[in-house]
Amino acid sequence: MTDTVPMLLGEPTELEALLLKSAEDDEPAAEALEKVGAALGVGAATLAAASAGSALAGQAAAAGHAVALSKPLTFLSLAKWLAVGIGAGIATGGVAQVASRAVEPAPTAIVTAAPVAAPPRTVAPLPPAPRAEAANPAPEPAPEGSAVPPASTGTFAPLPAATASAAAVPTAAPAHTGSAAFDAPAANAVGASVSALDNVSTLGDETKALDGARAALAAGRAAQALTGLDAYRAKWPAGALRAEAALLRVDALLRLGNRAAAEREANALISAAPSSRYATRARALLAAKRE
Amino acid sequence: MMAKVPSSSQSSVARSLADSDATSEGEHEQVRRSGPQVRLGAAASEHALARLLQEHFRMVWRALRRLGVPEHAVDDSAQEVFLVASRKLATIEEGQERRFLYGVALRVAANARRARAARPEVPLGELVDETASSTPSPEALLDRKRARALLDEALEQLPDDLRTAFVLFELEGCSGPEVAELCEIPLGTAASRLRRAREAFQAAVSEIGRRLKRGGEP
Numbered sequence: 001m002t003d004t005v006p007m008l009l010g011e012p013t014e015l016e017a018l019l020l021k022s023a024e025d026d027e028p029a030a031e032a033l034e035k036v037g038a039a040l041g042v043g044a045a046t047l048a049a050a051s052a053g054s055a056l057a058g059q060a061a062a063a064g065h066a067v068a069l070s071k072p073l074t075f076l077s078l079a080k081w082l083a084v085g086i087g088a089g090i091a092t093g094g095v096a097q098v099a100s101r102a103v104e105p106a107p108t109a110i111v112t113a114a115p116v117a118a119p120p121r122t123v124a125p126l127p128p129a130p131r132a133e134a135a136n137p138a139p140e141p142a143p144e145g146s147a148v149p150p151a152s153t154g155t156f157a158p159l160p161a162a163t164a165s166a167a168a169v170p171t172a173a174p175a176h177t178g179s180a181a182f183d184a185p186a187a188n189a190v191g192a193s194v195s196a197l198d199n200v201s202t203l204g205d206e207t208k209a210l211d212g213a214r215a216a217l218a219a220g221r222a223a224q225a226l227t228g229l230d231a232y233r234a235k236w237p238a239g240a241l242r243a244e245a246a247l248l249r250v251d252a253l254l255r256l257g258n259r260a261a262a263e264r265e266a267n268a269l270i271s272a273a274p275s276s277r278y279a280t281r282a283r284a285l286l287a288a289k290r291e
Numbered sequence: 292m293m294a295k296v297p298s299s300s301q302s303s304v305a306r307s308l309a310d311s312d313a314t315s316e317g318e319h320e321q322v323r324r325s326g327p328q329v330r331l332g333a334a335a336s337e338h339a340l341a342r343l344l345q346e347h348f349r350m351v352w353r354a355l356r357r358l359g360v361p362e363h364a365v366d367d368s369a370q371e372v373f374l375v376a377s378r379k380l381a382t383i384e385e386g387q388e389r390r391f392l393y394g395v396a397l398r399v400a401a402n403a404r405r406a407r408a409a410r411p412e413v414p415l416g417e418l419v420d421e422t423a424s425s426t427p428s429p430e431a432l433l434d435r436k437r438a439r440a441l442l443d444e445a446l447e448q449l450p451d452d453l454r455t456a457f458v459l460f461e462l463e464g465c466s467g468p469e470v471a472e473l474c475e476i477p478l479g480t481a482a483s484r485l486r487r488a489r490e491a492f493q494a495a496v497s498e499i500g501r502r503l504k505r506g507g508e509p
Binding site: 006007016022023027028032036039043050 | 337338340341342344345348349352353356357365366369370373374377435436438439441442445460461462464489492493496499500503
């Protein structure tokens with residue numbers, strides 16, 4: 001058991017490292033602790049007094065257990081990760097792929113060393129783009145209990161290193177190639193890279209466009225919201241936030257009483273990514289607006 | 292969801308947690324009646340609970356999120372965890388606080404996931420919350436938040452038992468034996484779950500990576 005190594009301390013791909021690290025600074029809103037304390041009969045003064053004594057210990061515990069552990073790991077921004085993909089994709093031209101899966105700061109890296117305390121109730125994570133398909137079926141469950149392979153009994157096998165190439169992760173111990181994170185066919189690399197670059201550079205504009213539509217929707221101007229969403233779709237047919245846009249569209253159409261169109265939108269979203277939270281929200285919207 | 296070891300081999304922590312099941316099912320009254328076996332003075336209780344909150348609230352909150360409690364419900368779920376803790380203060384052994392809280396959090400999160408599956412209600416409030424999420428913000432923060440959303444998306448692909456093992460071990464820094472104890476499974480089973488969880492997680496992240504490379508196309 002002593003040889004157990006968390007993924008982050010092993011050899012995660014860059015994207016794995018990026019996603020795993022992103023959990024570290026997720027934290028409650030500043031007022032949440034006091035609210036819960038009050039609900040449980042702990043006065044703010046007592047809470048404050050306790051914090052004086054335990055703040056350091058608490059922070060150490062929180063940080064320590066969040067697999068921040070001791071290995072320094074530069075956090076790579078998503079944009080940087082995409083940028084790495086871009087560079088590697090262009091460089092691919094017949095050679096390998098992304099240069100290294102070791103997490104090294106690149107010149108372009110945007111380092112977010114200081115955790116930002118984002119009140120989660122008011123600032124939720126940006127939604128991801130919709131999932132492509134219902135991929136990644138869970139691996140065939142191995143029988144539990146006594147049927148654990150002897151090799152893994154009592155010890156956590158090291159993380160299989162190579163995750164690059166297949167949707168289905170090999171179940172046998174994979175050979176660590178030490179190479180790239182993801183394998184884009186060379187022929188598509190440049191196209192994919194350009195697309196990724198567009199994606200990064202337009203995210204801010206896409207966000208603003210959707211904010212406008214949301215504001216209109218919140219103000220009860222569903223028609224105006226729909227116009228904005230039409231414009232969004234025309235401008236960014238493959239935008240990074242188009243799933244979110246589709247969801248807003250479902251909402252707007254329902255408010256306008258166009259249930260048939262809303263259902264078409266929702267069904268497209270659901271069939272594109274049936275297990276995503278977008279699908280869940282689309283279903284919920286349809287259900288909520290049902291007479 | 293999880294194979295249970297015979298009760299005779301359960302640890303004191305597991306037994307203590309099992310006692311708190313009623314609360315995690317929402318039957319607070321039952322717990323209120325039974326109360327802690329050893330009563331602390333009111334002031335001492337308040338102080339002990341305050342310490343527990345200060346030291347572990349963030350940890351519990353974060354674990355609940357990664358275990359699948361929706362953002363709009365996570366404060367309430369965290370409160371539920373500490374409500375159980377407040378009733379069990381006298382029975383939580385020194386040094387076992389973290390393990391106790393994780394144990395309760397697992398149950399509370401499982402209930403929240405079940406509730407979500409049974410009633411996939413997404414209040415409009417959540418959409419409104421996400422309005423705020425996309426207001427322009429520093430790029431790094433935006434990236435971090437988006438990465439977190441992708442992380443949650445990957446975790447969503449894992450079956451509950453694998454997700455639990457993965458979150459505890461990979462994100463919360465629990466040891467293998469702690470995972471086994473918290474999940475009430477043999478160590479070998481915990482190792483097996485973690486291995487499968489990693490495979491599933493890697494597959495999910497690979498898929499996300501391919502999608503990002505395609506420019507986010509579904």
